[in-house]
Amino acid sequence: MALVITNGDYFLAQGTKVRKTKNSEEIKVFDRVCDASDSIKRTPGLLKGYYVYDTITKKVCWEQRKHHKAYPKRKNIQALSGRLSIIMQADVVNYVVVRYYLMI
Secondary structure, three states, rough: OOOEOOOOOOOEEEOOOOOOEEEEEEEEEEOOOHHHHHOOOEEEOOOOEEEEEOOOOOOOEEEEOOOOOOOOOOOOOHHHHHHHHHHHHHHHHHHHHHHHHHHH
């Protein structure tokens, strides 16, 4: 397997420092997916948007997970969902929305 780290345009170059290149002679090739993914994990800011790509099978082997926004917990979700369903079923939506906010 010929594994490389890329973002689609640039590749990770050989050497101890993180360098990006388009030259095919300077590309750093990895033997294992875990070695390549460790390189990305060590420098997340410099290699943001980069992924491990297999040049033989032409498939992405590993990419960073995207963090999802955490929402705060709400109290009494059943009561809240019940009130919202009343709003959705109402004919006069404006009146119900105003009344809903007054109830809270």
